[in-house]
Amino acid sequence: MTGPAAAPPLLAVEGLEARYGRARILAGLTFHVARGEVVVLLGRNGAGKSTTLKAIMGLVPPAAGRVRLEGRDLAGQPPFRIARAGLGYVPEERRIFAGLTVRENLAVGMRPAPAGQRGWTEERLFALFPALAALRDRPAGRMSGGEQQMLAIARTLAGNPRLLLLDEPSEGLAPVVVERLAEAVRALRAEGLGILVSEQNLRLAAAVGDRALILETGAIRWAGPLATLLAEEALRARYLAV
Amino acid sequence: MDALILQALNGLASASSLFLVASGLTVIFGVSRIVNFAHGSLYMLGAYIGWTLVTRLAGDGAPGPLGFWGGVLLAALAVGLVGVVIEVLLLRRLYRAPELFPLLATFGVVLIVQDLALWIWGPQDLLGPRAPGLRGAAELPLLGLRFPRYELFLIALGPVVLGLLWLLFHRTRFGVLVRAATEDREMVGALGVDQRALFTGVFFLGAALAGLAGALQLPRESVNLHMDLAVIVEAFVVVVVGGLGSLGGAFLAALLIGELHAFGILIFPRITLVLVFLVMAVVLVLRPHGLLGAAPAGAAPAAAGAAEPVVRPAPAPVRRLGLAALALAFALPPFLGDYALSVLADLAVFVLFATSLHLLMGPGGMASFGHAAYFGIGAYAAALLAHHLAAPMAAGIALAPIAAGLAGLGFGWFCVRLSGVYSAMLTLAFAQIAWSVAFQWVEVTGGDNGILGVWPDPWARDRLVFTYLVLALCAGAGFLLLRAVHAPFGYALRALRDSGPRAAAIGIPAVPVRWLAFALAAAMAGIAGALFAYGKGSVFPTLLAIPRSVDALLMVLLGGVQTVTGPIWGALAYAGLSEQLVRATGHWRLVLGLAIVALVLFFPEGLAGAARRRWEARMAAARP
Numbered sequence: 072m073t074g075p076a077a078a079p080p081l082l083a084v085e086g087l088e089a090r091y092g093r094a095r096i097l098a099g100l101t102f103h104v105a106r107g108e109v110v111v112l113l114g115r116n117g118a119g120k121s122t123t124l125k126a127i128m129g130l131v132p133p134a135a136g137r138v139r140l141e142g143r144d145l146a147g148q149p150p151f152r153i154a155r156a157g158l159g160y161v162p163e164e165r166r167i168f169a170g171l172t173v174r175e176n177l178a179v180g181m182r183p184a185p186a187g188q189r190g191w192t193e194e195r196l197f198a199l200f201p202a203l204a205a206l207r208d209r210p211a212g213r214m215s216g217g218e219q220q221m222l223a224i225a226r227t228l229a230g231n232p233r234l235l236l237l238d239e240p241s242e243g244l245a246p247v248v249v250e251r252l253a254e255a256v257r258a259l260r261a262e263g264l265g266i267l268v269s270e271q272n273l274r275l276a277a278a279v280g281d282r283a284l285i286l287e288t289g290a291i292r293w294a295g296p297l298a299t300l301l302a303e304e305a306l307r308a309r310y311l312a313v
Numbered sequence: 314m315d316a317l318i319l320q321a322l323n324g325l326a327s328a329s330s331l332f333l334v335a336s337g338l339t340v341i342f343g344v345s346r347i348v349n350f351a352h353g354s355l356y357m358l359g360a361y362i363g364w365t366l367v368t369r370l371a372g373d374g375a376p377g378p379l380g381f382w383g384g385v386l387l388a389a390l391a392v393g394l395v396g397v398v399i400e401v402l403l404l405r406r407l408y409r410a411p412e413l414f415p416l417l418a419t420f421g422v423v424l425i426v427q428d429l430a431l432w433i434w435g436p437q438d439l440l441g442p443r444a445p446g447l448r449g450a451a452e453l454p455l456l457g458l459r460f461p462r463y464e465l466f467l468i469a470l471g472p473v474v475l476g477l478l479w480l481l482f483h484r485t486r487f488g489v490l491v492r493a494a495t496e497d498r499e500m501v502g503a504l505g506v507d508q509r510a511l512f513t514g515v516f517f518l519g520a521a522l523a524g525l526a527g528a529l530q531l532p533r534e535s536v537n538l539h540m541d542l543a544v545i546v547e548a549f550v551v552v553v554v555g556g557l558g559s560l561g562g563a564f565l566a567a568l569l570i571g572e573l574h575a576f577g578i579l580i581f582p583r584i585t586l587v588l589v590f591l592v593m594a595v596v597l598v599l600r601p602h603g604l605l606g607a608a609p610a611g612a613a614p615a616a617a618g619a620a621e622p623v624v625r626p627a628p629a630p631v632r633r634l635g636l637a638a639l640a641l642a643f644a645l646p647p648f649l650g651d652y653a654l655s656v657l658a659d660l661a662v663f664v665l666f667a668t669s670l671h672l673l674m675g676p677g678g679m680a681s682f683g684h685a686a687y688f689g690i691g692a693y694a695a696a697l698l699a700h701h702l703a704a705p706m707a708a709g710i711a712l713a714p715i716a717a718g719l720a721g722l723g724f725g726w727f728c729v730r731l732s733g734v735y736s737a738m739l740t741l742a743f744a745q746i747a748w749s750v751a752f753q754w755v756e757v758t759g760g761d762n763g764i765l766g767v768w769p770d771p772w773a774r775d776r777l778v779f780t781y782l783v784l785a786l787c788a789g790a791g792f793l794l795l796r797a798v799h800a801p802f803g804y805a806l807r808a809l810r811d812s813g814p815r816a817a818a819i820g821i822p823a824v825p826v827r828w829l830a831f832a833l834a835a836a837m838a839g840i841a842g843a844l845f846a847y848g849k850g851s852v853f854p855t856l857l858a859i860p861r862s863v864d865a866l867l868m869v870l871l872g873g874v875q876t877v878t879g880p881i882w883g884a885l886a887y888a889g890l891s892e893q894l895v896r897a898t899g900h901w902r903l904v905l906g907l908a909i910v911a912l913v914l915f916f917p918e919g920l921a922g923a924a925r926r927r928w929e930a931r932m933a934a935a936r937p
Contacts, residue, residue, distance in 0.1 A: 128503055154505030166500045168493045170607075178486065179493045180504045230505045 079142035081106045081265040082127075082158075082234050087136035087146075089119075089126040089289075096122045098289040099136065104234060104265040109256065111276040111297060112269040113311060114286035120269035121163055123286065124236045127267075128160040129153045140234065155182070159232025163239045163269075165223040169212030173203055176211050176222055180229035188231060196225040199255055217248035224255065235259065237268040241275040253278040273311070277301055285310045315458055320575045326464040328571025329471030330526055330533075334544055335551035335563040336478060337522035343495035343558030344515045347404055347415040348734055351422035353545030355392050355520045359527025360536040361430055363388035364439050367531065378445045389525035396520020400513050403910060408512075410917055413680055417870060418913040420863055423541060424906030430538060432900075441531030463532050470529075474522075475564050482560070491515055495558050542859060546745060550589055553738045554596045556606020565604055586749035590742040594727060597739055601731050628928075635878060639788065646780050654776045655848065656892065661787040662845045663888040667868035667880035668794050669837035674866075675874045676798050677830050678810030679729070680737040683744025684838055684865045686724070687717040689857030690747060691839025692846035696764040697757070706770045710786070710843050717839020718832050720747070725831030729824055741859070748857040763853035767846050783844050790837050791881070797833065798877055806830050864891075871912060873919025882921050 080103040089097040097119050104110045112120050125131040127138050129150040138146045138153075145153045154160070168176050177193060184190025197204035200221040206214060211222055220240055227235065237256075241249045256279045260266060270276045276283065280297040292310060293300075300306055338352045366384035367376050376384065399422060407415040447466050450459040482488035490511055494501045502508050527540070551570055555562025570589055577585040596604065642661070646654060670684045694716035695709030704712075724743040728736050751758045758764065773779045797803050805826045808816035817823050846852045855861065864887070872883020890908070894901040916923055 130499065130503060150499070150502045151505050151507050154503055160503045162500065162503075166497050168496045168500075170496060171489065171493055175489045175492075178489050179501060179506065182505055226504065 079139065080104065081108075081141060082267065083137070083139040083142075084127065085137040085139070087123070087126055087138065088134040089122050089131050090134045091131075095134075096131075096289050097126060097133075100286075100289075100291055102284055102291065102294065104267050106233075106265050107260055107263045109260050109266045109268060109279050109281050111280035111283045112267060112286060113271075113273070113276065113283055113300075114269075115311065116271065118286040119289040120271075120286055121238055122289075124160065124238050124267070124269060127153075128158060128236060130160070154230060154232070157185070157231075157233040158236065159227040159230055159234065160236045161223050161227050161238060161240065163242065165216075165219045167211040167214075167219050167222050167226070170210060172210055173207045173214075173222055176226050177229050180226040182230045184231040188233075190231050191228050196228060199228075199258060200225055202251075217244050217251075220244060220248075220252065221255070224252075228259075232264070234265040234267065237266065239269055239271060241270065241272070246274070249275050250278070273301070273307070315456075316579075318456060319458060319460065320579060321572065322460055322464065322468065324572035324575030325471075325568070326467045326571075327574060328567040329467045329469075329474075330530065331547060331551055331571055332471045332564050332567035333474060333522055333526035333529070334548045335555070335567055336474065336560055337519035337526075338548050339552045339555065339558055339560060339563045340478075340491070340522075341515055341519035342552065342734075344491055344498065345404065345408065345415075345512055347407075347419070348549075348737075349519070350416055350419040350545060351399065351426065352419075352519070352523050352548060353541035353543070354423050354426035355396060355523035356527040356544050356548075357430065357536075357538070357540040358395060358426060359388050359392045359524030360441075360530050360540060361434050361439070361527075362391050362524070363528030363531055364441055364536050365434075367442055367528075376442050376445060381442065381445050385525065385528040385531075388528040389521045392524025392527070393517040393521030395524075396516040397513055399520075400516035403914070404516075405509060405512065406914060410913075413674075413866070413870065414913050414917060417863075417866060418910055421906040421909030421913070423545075424902040424909070427538060427541065428900050428903035428906070434536075436538065438535040438537045440535050441533075444532045447532075467529065471564070471567070475560065478560055487511075487514060546741075546859070547589070549738060549741065550593045552603075553735065553742075554593050554603055556600075556603025557734060559603065559605040559607075562603055562605030583753055584749070586753055587746050590746045590749065593742045594739065594746075597731060597735060597742075598727055601735060603735075631878070631928075635881075642784060643781075646777055646784075651776050654780045658780045658783040658848050659845070659892075660885055660888050661783050662841045662848065663864075663868060663884040664881050665787040665790050665844075666838055666841040666865055667872070667884035667887075668791050669834045669841065670865045671869045671872075671874070671877075671880035672794055672797065672806075672830055672834045672837075674869055675877070675879070676803050676806045676810065677827065677834075678807075679827065679831070680733075681728075681740040681834075681862075682737050682859075682866070683724075683740035683742070683747075683862050684834070685857050685859070685861035686740075686744035686747040687721055687835035687838035688842035688845070688861065688865075689751065689852075689854075690720045690835075691717040691842030692852045692856050693751060693758065693764075693842075694839065695843035695846050696767040696852040699767045700764045701757075706773060706847060709767075709847070710840065713839040713843030714836035715839075717842065718836030721832040721835025722828070725828050725835070729827035729831055741862070744857060744859070744862055748854055751854040751857055758854075761854060763851055765851045767852060768850050769847045773847075779848070783848065786840060786844060790840050794833075794837055795877060802826070802829070867909065867912075871916075871919055873922030873925075876919065876921040876925060879919050879921035883919060886920060 082104040084103065085101050087097055087100040088095065100123060112123060114120050122131055126133045129148055133146050136146060137144050140156055140158060143156065145156055168179065174193065177196060202218055203221055203225060206218065211219065214222065240252055253275055256266060276297065283295065283297045283300045284291050285293040287310060293306065334352065334356050338349060341347060341349050363385055366387050367381055370376060370380040370384050403418055404415055407418060444463050447462040449462060451462045451465060453460055482492055490501065490506055494508065494511055498508055547570065551563055551566045554569065555566035573589060573592060574585065577588045581588060642657065646657065649657065666688055670681060673679045673681050691713035694713045698704040698709045698712055728739050731739055752760060768774065769779050773782055805821045808821055809823050809826060813823055842856065868883040868887045869880045871887050872879030872881065891905060894904055898904060
């Protein structure tokens with residue numbers, strides 16, 4: 072799985088802890104995500120999936136641990152620095168700017184690409200999500216949930232991240248929209264982006280994931296190839312059945 | 314008819330000035346969620362700096378066009394830089410603090426600027442020069458009326474500034490980022506935008522607009538040290554009526570308030586001040602987020618911090634200390650002189666005043682910027698009874714909590730239905746209504762001259778007896794309030810504070826519980842007010858004014874919102890400190906302002922909160 076010893080993985084999380092007040096939400100997570108790899112973070116409601124992504128992004132300050140992007144530790148930095156370092160975060164609630172048009176939403180996320188990387192332009196983002204192109208001047212608040220989810224991903228991509236954090240992207244979306252999202256995720260993986268996606272159900276995960284991590288009460292209970300998880304009914308029943 | 318048209322034009326000119334101030338305030342609030350009390354001070358600084366630049370640049374003669382307009386623009390830029398300094402040195406550290414703290418910090422800035430302006434420009438009113446090229450009056454086409462040119466210029470300026478701001482916010486990257494941050498600033502940060510630069514930019518813009526508005530007043534009115542609080546209250550009204558963060562709303566509201574002033578003077582000359590606040594109250598009741606405001610979207614900021622600590626009865630040693638302090642207060646009076654006795658009585662009154670506000674702010678989780686209203690209503694109730702009916706003191710003290718409690722029921726009915734800043738602004742509006750009545754209804758209240766000769770009955774006229782009476786009443790009322798916090802009523806109140814929907818889901822009636830708390834706090838403040846009136850022998854409108862409300866806020870925050878006895882220590886520390894300051898230095902505002910700023914920066918949990926944390930840490934260290 073890992074490359075030559077000299078090249079650190081794209082994202083390496085080591086001993087990540089997070090707390091809300093006195094309650095420990097994350098109990099020391101260690102995992103990595105490689106370039107061009109989709110890692111699915113699975114677990115029941117409240118297992119700590121969203122908090123994991125927020126702690127990586129700096130939105131919940133990590134209580135302990137390291138978050139290395141290509142070897143550079145980002146833990147403890149403010150979110151805007153983490154974003155500029157190459158991490159892109161798409162929140163569960165999407166949090167698009169409802170009063171801004173689609174193009175203005177993209178403009179907020181837009182940053183020049185680092186040297187040697189093919190940067191995202193408005194045209195390329197509209198090519199990835201054709202549904203957005205027709206709505207470019209519409210206020211984002213007046214779009215469907217699926218369109219808002221696409222906009223949220225496109226807005227984050229506009230900052231040219233090397234690793235994408237997707238928090239429950241398929242939540243509340245119709246199956247046909249989830250299928251379109253899966254296509255987009257596969258296209259991004261093909262570009263060499265690392266993707267860490269949290270999901271509560273296996274629908275999107277099965278379509279795009281390479282590896283899976285199963286989270287329970289803030290700790291990783293199982294890690295392995297997604298194919299294994301899909302093959303073993305007992306494993307799914309134990310960790311994921313409601 | 315002509316008079317009406319002229320009056321409408323006057324209203325438009327005022328509306329433009331008001332819009333300039335309010336636009337800066339609303340832009341700053343939209344992005345930073347800070348209610349900038351110092352915005353009026355920036356306006357005043359704009360006028361003072363503009364005056365200096367215009368008169369200095371002109372030398373001895375009247376300023377030329379370059380001298381005047383150049384001076385006005387330079388003043389706006391200079392005030393913009395002052396705004397940047399305030400943001401970088403002070404407010405930047407407070408963005409994660411509860412929303413009251415930045416507000417108090419900016420009130421500290423108000424005091425500091427007042428003293429600095431007094432020190433630099435002196436106490437006398439300064440007369441500004443006329444605007445070159447816009448002197449005199451112009452004939453209005455079609456109407457055949459003459460109207461001052463400078464006012465016409467102002468009327469045109471409002472829409473022009475609105476248009477320029479619209480272009481800024483829709484056609485530049487800075488503007489788009491500002492609008493995005495107004496909706497969800499955390500998300501803007503997660504997208505890689507450095508919010509600090511954005512906030513500093515917004516403060517520069519907002520402060521420069523306030524400075525411009527101030528400098529543009531030069532040809533209209535004299536520059537004085539009262540401009541700051543006069544304009545900030547109006548600007549608050551405009552911003553709240555328009556909808557916090559909404560530029561278009563601010564413009565509409567400025568027109569509404571400007572015209573209301575202009576015609577109010579013609580139609581209801583006696584209640585002009587009340588009228589404005591009545592309109593604000595009506596708008597907020599009909600549209601809780603203002604004319605064009607939107608309900609705050611996205612995740613509530615509550616999740617950001619740790620939960621509020623659970624309020625428990627004080628540990629035994631602390632309780633013994635409190636009882637000892639109380640016993641000392643009751644044992645001391647026979648050994649004190651008249652002056653010390655009156656200080657002791659004042660302190661007791663302030664302790665009750667602060668404790669009553671604390672019921673709202675701590676367990677209630679509601680911010681009141683207008684608690685002085687109930688203090689003042691209690692005082693005026695007693696004074697009016699004594700003055701017009703020659704009623705005995707007992708009647709006054711009995712009526713005060715009833716009058717203040719009824720006012721609390723009336724005002725509270727509206728306030729408890731709104732949340733956050735809107736609710737706080739409504740409490741401010743009601744306090745200003747009460748103040749306006751005391752100030753303008755001269756026949757009954759004596760207006761600015763107040764009511765004199767409100768003395769205790771002969772049996773209580775002796776200082777010692779009166780002091781014991783005050784101590785006993787304040788201690789009794791204070792214990793009642795402390796009791797309420799630990800009663801089921803207090804639990805319900807705190808449950809609503811911590812999670813309204815969950816508390817409602819288990820059957821706690823949100824509005825009645827909050828409403829009752831509001832009325833109870835008002836009634837207790839009313840007792841404090843009546844005792845204060847009898848202690849001083851007089852009442853004045855200042856008892857209901859903004860600084861008195863801020864006093865109460867400061868006492869509560871100084872002591873610590875999340876401790877039950879905090880307001881007691883806060884009141885003692887604050888009242889003692891300000892009393893000493895006023896006696897010790899002419900620059901008490903400066904010192905007090907700096908003290909407020911330091912308090913907000915370094916003791917955000919208040920004196921009692923800091924003491925408790927230290928004590929708990931020591932107990933934890935003692936038990937391995």
